[in-house]
Amino acid sequence: MLNIHELEKRHFKYKLKSYIPYVAIFFSLTVIIGIVFTLINIDIFSQNDNKVAANSVSKNITEIALDNTTSTIRQTTEAEPEKIEQNKEIVKQELNNSIEKNNKLIAANIPNIEEDKPEIKNEKLVLTPSMNFIEKINTQSSTTSTYKEPEKKERITPKQQVKVKEVPKPKPQQSRQIFTQDEVNSIQIKKNNTYDDIYHVIKRFEKNNNPALSLFIAKKYYELGEYKKSYNYALRTNEINNNIEASWIIFAKSLVKLNKKNMAIKTLQKYISHSDSNKAKILLDEISSGKLNAD
Amino acid sequence: MSSNIYKNSKDVFLDVVNPNDYVQLDRVSMVYQSLKESIKKPLKMVLLYGKPGTGKSMLLSKLFQDLSPSEEIFLYKTPITDENEFFKKLAKDALDTKYEGILNFTQLLNILETTNKTQTPLIILDEAQLYPGAMMEKIRLISDTRKVKFLITLHKTEKEDLIAKEHFQTRIWESIEHHNASKQELKAYIQKKLMKANCFDCANMFPTKSVDLIHKITQGNYRETNKLLYTLFEIYEWYSENNLSKINSNNVSHKIIEMSAIHTGLIDA
Numbered sequence: 361m362l363n364i365h366e367l368e369k370r371h372f373k374y375k376l377k378s379y380i381p382y383v384a385i386f387f388s389l390t391v392i393i394g395i396v397f398t399l400i401n402i403d404i405f406s407q408n409d410n411k412v413a414a415n416s417v418s419k420n421i422t423e424i425a426l427d428n429t430t431s432t433i434r435q436t437t438e439a440e441p442e443k444i445e446q447n448k449e450i451v452k453q454e455l456n457n458s459i460e461k462n463n464k465l466i467a468a469n470i471p472n473i474e475e476d477k478p479e480i481k482n483e484k485l486v487l488t489p490s491m492n493f494i495e496k497i498n499t500q501s502s503t504t505s506t507y508k509e510p511e512k513k514e515r516i517t518p519k520q521q522v523k524v525k526e527v528p529k530p531k532p533q534q535s536r537q538i539f540t541q542d543e544v545n546s547i548q549i550k551k552n553n554t555y556d557d558i559y560h561v562i563k564r565f566e567k568n569n570n571p572a573l574s575l576f577i578a579k580k581y582y583e584l585g586e587y588k589k590s591y592n593y594a595l596r597t598n599e600i601n602n603n604i605e606a607s608w609i610i611f612a613k614s615l616v617k618l619n620k621k622n623m624a625i626k627t628l629q630k631y632i633s634h635s636d637s638n639k640a641k642i643l644l645d646e647i648s649s650g651k652l653n654a655d
Numbered sequence: 656m657s658s659n660i661y662k663n664s665k666d667v668f669l670d671v672v673n674p675n676d677y678v679q680l681d682r683v684s685m686v687y688q689s690l691k692e693s694i695k696k697p698l699k700m701v702l703l704y705g706k707p708g709t710g711k712s713m714l715l716s717k718l719f720q721d722l723s724p725s726e727e728i729f730l731y732k733t734p735i736t737d738e739n740e741f742f743k744k745l746a747k748d749a750l751d752t753k754y755e756g757i758l759n760f761t762q763l764l765n766i767l768e769t770t771n772k773t774q775t776p777l778i779i780l781d782e783a784q785l786y787p788g789a790m791m792e793k794i795r796l797i798s799d800t801r802k803v804k805f806l807i808t809l810h811k812t813e814k815e816d817l818i819a820k821e822h823f824q825t826r827i828w829e830s831i832e833h834h835n836a837s838k839q840e841l842k843a844y845i846q847k848k849l850m851k852a853n854c855f856d857c858a859n860m861f862p863t864k865s866v867d868l869i870h871k872i873t874q875g876n877y878r879e880t881n882k883l884l885y886t887l888f889e890i891y892e893w894y895s896e897n898n899l900s901k902i903n904s905n906n907v908s909h910k911i912i913e914m915s916a917i918h919t920g921l922i923d924a
């Protein structure tokens with residue numbers, strides 16, 4: 361005989377169970393989306409060990425990456441100056457961290473080149489974001505006429521000494537990209553943008569080891585006068601593919617700049633002997649004749 | 656509706672093979688026709704195969720009922736696995752010779768050689784996958800005498816497919832496959848069966864959507880559908896006796912379809 365009540369109960373359970381897949385799908389989708397978002401954020405600053413404020417800061421860094429304009433925006437959130445200060449610290453730390461990491465990585469790949477002191481100084485000079493301007497912003501506010509953000513709502517009262525912009529989180533972008541006119545010249549801005557470019561190319565290169573990318577990085581570093589880095593990336597390019605003429609050229613040029621003229625000449629001769637590269641020959645001439653010299 | 660109606664409807668779906676309950680369905684009728692033609696041809700063997708519950712036995716019983724008045728036709732619904740028994744029954748049916756004691760294979764072949772019938776008798780073997788291989792081989796040799804022909808019905812499973820291949824591949828001149836019902840056929844099946852039993856109200860309870868759900872549960876297998884609907888009407892019967900408010904007699908309740916499927920084990924719950 362049928363036990364209808366029992367059957368009704370089983371049916372109820374069955375119905376509940378039949379919803380489980382949908383609920384599961386919903387939840388896993390939410391989780392996946394969440395993970396993807398955090399991954400994207402972390403990806404930008406993957407070497408980031410500073411977990412505090414990681415989300416907000418790295419998100420803003422993404423904006424920097426996208427924003428290559430040199431617009432000089434000066435904003436302060438007077439309401440929460442300590443918070444800004446705090447964030448500035450974090451950004452500074454993070455930038456240093458990532459730079460340090462990159463340096464370590466590069467250093468690991470350098471065979472035998474001694475540390476070049478002025479070089480490193482230079483590097484630090486450029487890459488460490490200047491924090492002075494924040495102080496200036498707080499004090500010498502009224503002189504700033506350059507910021508233009510009409511679409512963003514700002515309340516400017518006539519007597520207001522400081523321009524107040526309502527931003528939920530102070531952008532660490534400021535620390536890298538915002539310069540007062542008196543402070544920074546345009547070349548430096550350009551330089552910083554190049555560093556941003558390089559930084560992203562390096563990220564890509566670490567992922568796919570494409571020699572075209574490392575060559576690009578080597579060239580960029582050479583242009584920036586970071587010869588040790590250009591030497592390294594030329595070397596790495598060469599390890600992946602030793603048939604790229606340009607990587608030999610950059611390699612040799614970097615060696616010259618690093619005061620290793622003899623080594624540069626030897627390298628080029630070796631390369632010319634089995635490639636017959638014209639560019640290499642011309643470069644060899646330049647080096648031998650002293651046209652190309654260490655700075 | 657009174658619980659009586661549900662009881663009658665329930666009984667419609669008892670799993671019995673009665674040629675009088677046979678309903679005409681598109682593909683079933685086609686198979687029926689081709690079977691009928693095949694057995695009229697001068698073939699030694701015809702093979703009908705298909706999954707369990709697709710209505711093979713029903714078809715055979717219908718064929719047997721329709722043809723037996725005019726033809727020499729015999730239906731062995733359950734396999735006779737004892738050789739001696741089988742030979743004796745065969746001799747009695749097809750040769751009108753009654754044997755006491757033992758009739759071995761050689762003797763049977765000898766008798767077959769000497770007989771001279773105007774019409775070749777047709778022996779229908781249902782559930783032939785249950786015959787031992789050696790016996791199938793003898794049945795094949797018997798058919799080679801062309802004094803009897805066989806309509807052999809097999810379940811189609813992988814193992815039984817093998818038997819079919821080994822024993823018949825080269826000898827079977829015609830093989831016909833029987834399938835589960837399509838959705839439309841299933842709808843026709845349910846409605847025609849109920850109408851045949853004068854359960855018109857219940858026959859109207861199954862809109863296409865409900866039949867689709869049933870088809871999803873049973874894959875259109877007639878036997879599974881019978882089981883499901885039997886339980887379904889049993890549940891309706893119970894509700895109408897105990898708790899009238901719970902049922903709406905116009906359309907079948909999907910909840911009750913699912914409850915029936917749970918009860919019969921067609922759905923895991």
Ligand SMILES: Nc1ncnc2c1ncn2[C@@H]1O[C@H](COP(=O)(O)OP(=O)(O)O)[C@@H](O)[C@H]1O
Nearest residue numbers: 670671677678707708709710711712713877878
């Ligand atoms: N054409 C049909 N008309 C009515 N009932 C059918 C028909 N085909 C199958 N059935 C029902 O389906 C059930 C299973 O069919 P059956 O012939 O025993 O399957 P098989 O022999 O293929 O395993 C039977 O009990 C029968 O009542």
Ligand SMILES: [Mg+2]
Nearest residue numbers: 711712713781
């Ligand atoms: Mg059967």
